[in-house]
Amino acid sequence: MSPEKRGTGDVAVEAARRVLGDGAAISEPRKLAGGAMHDSWAVDGTVDGSSRELVVRVSPAGRADYEKTRREFEVLKVAFGRGVRCPQPIDVGRFESGEDYLVMSRVRGDSNPRQLVTSDQYAGARKRLIAQLAEDLARIHQISPDDVAAAPNMRGPAAGEDPLAYHRREAEAMFRVFLLNPHPAIDWAFRWLDRQIERLPRPQRAPCVVHGDFRIGNVMYDEDGLTSLLDWEGTHIGEPEEDIAWLCTRVWRFGKNDLQAGGIAPREEWVRACEIASGLEISRERVATWEVLQNIRWAEITMMQARAHLDGHTQSHELAAIGRRTAETELEILRLTGALARG
Amino acid sequence: MQDRPTAVELLDALGGFMRDRAENARDRWERFQFQVAANSIGIIKRELELEDGFMRAEWAGLDRLLGAEEMPKEQAALAVRLGERNAELVEQIRSGAFDGEAEARLLPHLWETIVNKVRVASPNEAL
Numbered sequence: 001m002s003p004e005k006r007g008t009g010d011v012a013v014e015a016a017r018r019v020l021g022d023g024a025a026i027s028e029p030r031k032l033a034g035g036a037m038h039d040s041w042a043v044d045g046t047v048d049g050s051s052r053e054l055v056v057r058v059s060p061a062g063r064a065d066y067e068k069t070r071r072e073f074e075v076l077k078v079a080f081g082r083g084v085r086c087p088q089p090i091d092v093g094r095f096e097s098g099e100d101y102l103v104m105s106r107v108r109g110d111s112n113p114r115q116l117v118t119s120d121q122y123a124g125a126r127k128r129l130i131a132q133l134a135e136d137l138a139r140i141h142q143i144s145p146d147d148v149a150a151a152p153n154m155r156g157p158a159a160g161e162d163p164l165a166y167h168r169r170e171a172e173a174m175f176r177v178f179l180l181n182p183h184p185a186i187d188w189a190f191r192w193l194d195r196q197i198e199r200l201p202r203p204q205r206a207p208c209v210v211h212g213d214f215r216i217g218n219v220m221y222d223e224d225g226l227t228s229l230l231d232w233e234g235t236h237i238g239e240p241e242e243d244i245a246w247l248c249t250r251v252w253r254f255g256k257n258d259l260q261a262g263g264i265a266p267r268e269e270w271v272r273a274c275e276i277a278s279g280l281e282i283s284r285e286r287v288a289t290w291e292v293l294q295n296i297r298w299a300e301i302t303m304m305q306a307r308a309h310l311d312g313h314t315q316s317h318e319l320a321a322i323g324r325r326t327a328e329t330e331l332e333i334l335r336l337t338g339a340l341a342r343g
Numbered sequence: 344m345q346d347r348p349t350a351v352e353l354l355d356a357l358g359g360f361m362r363d364r365a366e367n368a369r370d371r372w373e374r375f376q377f378q379v380a381a382n383s384i385g386i387i388k389r390e391l392e393l394e395d396g397f398m399r400a401e402w403a404g405l406d407r408l409l410g411a412e413e414m415p416k417e418q419a420a421l422a423v424r425l426g427e428r429n430a431e432l433v434e435q436i437r438s439g440a441f442d443g444e445a446e447a448r449l450l451p452h453l454w455e456t457i458v459n460k461v462r463v464a465s466p467n468e469a470l
Contacts, residue, residue, distance in 0.1 A: 025363045093364075134421070181426060181429070182429035182430045182433045183433075184432045184433050184436055184449075185438055185457055186451045187433045187436045188436050188449065188450075188453060191436065191437075191442065218365075317376075317379065317383060318376065318379050321379050321382060321383045324383075324386055324463075324465070325464065327457060327460035327463075327465070328461050328463045329468075330457045330460075330463045331458065331461050331468065332456050333459060334450075334454055338452060339453065
């Protein structure tokens with residue numbers, strides 16, 4: 001087959017062969033539900049009578065970002081070694097034809113977040129999940145920047161810099177790139193953030209690794225609760241409050257707005273679980289400030305997605321429609337900052 | 344004057360088609376795509392019905408914050424000038440003109456304009 005005509009499923013099989021060797025019998029790949037940037041494939045192989053269940057994530061040639069994929073691989077390796085429930089990373093690489101790939105162990109479970117948040121079948125799982133998430137998040141946050149020195153380009157604050165200040169600055173730079181029309185409320189929110197950052201005591205802890213996309217949609221689960229934390233693409237250096245707040249953003253609650261933590265628990269119960277699991281004192285005010293910043297980041301993602309359509313990069317009515325979700329996020333930012341009460 | 348069905352009636356018909364296709368979809372992906380399409384039809388419909396009044400309200404709010412200005416009569420010109428005035432408002436916010444006590448004048452305007460955007464884009468999220 002010529003490399004030009006090769007689909008990401010063929011790439012996945014080829015990557016699996018690199019891992020399992022020429023003697024392995026490899027199944028037809030099955031496409032898994034997944035992100036807009038990559039295709040994920042379930043691939044089974046049999047080597048010397050024993051079977052291996054793999055997930056191979058493939059970034060198509062035009063979208064491949066090998067440095068990012070390697071970063072995810074290196075961080076997963078450390079996290080898996082520390083006992084975090086996550087896929088075991090097996091191989092990372094790229095083909096001359098331009099695609100890159102990440103081979104991982106396949107973990108059982110479901111990843112449909114709406115079902116997790118709303119179905120009676122998972123009521124028991126929801127009850128256990130908060131403590132399990134807090135436990136694994138604490139393990140992630142014990143990883144220091146030095147522990148992941150092999151991971152390329154782990155962006156984060158300079159030595160001695162407040163992680164909140166660093167990520168606020170990054171978020172504004174993103175905002176200026178992605179905005180499609182003026183958003184006075186977001187510009188006002190950046191000034192609100194600056195006042196908070198100046199007012200809040202600087203964190204005394206050293207910066208740590210954060211997951212970077214810690215939301216209910218990246219949780220794999222079964223009826224006993226957490227089986228695996230997925231999607232480590234956004235991993236970087238920060239502070240625990242960043243991941244803690246991202247789980248609370250309104251957009252991922254699936255309508256359960258009284259259960260701010262991912263639609264499964266009240267915010268305070270979640271923060272308390274994180275304190276118990278980590279032994280750290282978590283500043284509620286920092287979490288609240290991060291939640292505003294995280295909503296700004298989500299607003300930026302909605303702009304970026306709409307822009308991908310408008311620029312002609314990816315023709316999609318779905319991406320276009322996401323552009324109109326910026327408004328509900330701005331409303332949430334005004335709610336969280338108490339702008340209504342003061343206005 | 345166009346014949347009936349009106350634009351809104353045509354959109355209702357289209358929205359009904361999308362919802363029907365969503366209900367009878369072959370898989371989760373197709374159902375989701377038609378739901379999103381039906382939602383977008385809803386946005387267009389609400390915008391046709393509501394946006395005229397919302398733009399006038401936004402203009403009046405900007406008059407209070409930036410000083411009064413005569414409102415363009417034509418809808419397209421109004422939209423362009425509203426965009427420019429919002430950019431002016433952003434410049435003033437960034438320069439600190441609405442820090443401190445002046446914030447109390449800014450926030451009700453931000454709240455009103457955003458609630459109006461949400462009434463069009465995602466009415467279930469509006470207060």
